[in-house]
Amino acid sequence: MGSNEESKLEEARQEYIESLSETMEMYGLSPSMGRLYGIMFFHEDPMTLDEMRSRTGMSKTSMSTGVRALSRLKLVHKKWQKGVRKDLYEAEHDQFRSFVEFFAQQWEKEIQINRKALAKTEQNLKRLLEEEDISPETTDRIRKDLEKLKEAKRYYAWLERMVDVFESGKIFDLVSIPEDTE
Incomplete structure (x- = not known):
């Protein structure tokens, strides 16, 4: 997929990602955690913290805190992949x-x-x-x-x-x- 198509796809997803951000805030979570969950929701493969950070612009500390909180709520799960040394996470889709x-x-x-x-x-x-x-x-x-x-x-x-x-x-x-x- 070309960068223009990728950009259009991200733009099409943005409305739902922002609504997740608002919803998470309604339930006492930070909007950034909602955006993080939304990005992970649409991502095809499990993501590393570095990948998440590059997509969200969040600091490493905020990212780590957000992932831990989402994991505690069972909205994000740690995944294992053969040959990958970094921790991988994916959103719960159910x-x-x-x-x-x-x-x-x-x-x-x-x-x-x-x-x-x-x-x-x-x-x-x-x-x-x-x-x-x-x-x-x-x-x-x-x-x-x-x-x-x-x-x-x-x-x-x-x-x-x-x-x-x-x-x-x-x-x-x-x-x-x-x-x-x-």
Whole structure:
């Protein structure tokens, strides 16, 4: 393919790459990570960090940080190729799988963080209830807070079930993947 054709191809891909950049930012990732993922998404072969850096203009440190973050989210995978000594990476092309893994991972973190905080808050509130010099108004407020925490626990139990539905693939029984969009 000539350089003019290559340039036109890159230009045609740019709209989607930029939309990935915006989308990644919506989910708390940097726009540069979205651009990096987009470039890798369209690239035919696994890429080295040097190849990525030359395509994105990112610094080596930013590139390495971005690839590690994308790998953690399972949007990029390390590949092995016989005779190649440098690390190679390629984008995950199964966006359904990426979606499931990304959200399940985020929800699991949310559950872990908040369940621990809920337990500690509940323990502190119950300890306050045991104090002798607490006013009836404060006792009432504590009881209402404990009810709110009970509802929060229900939410995290539901979210845990949601993660199971995603990770087991049952989500695709409930919301099927379209055969073709053309």
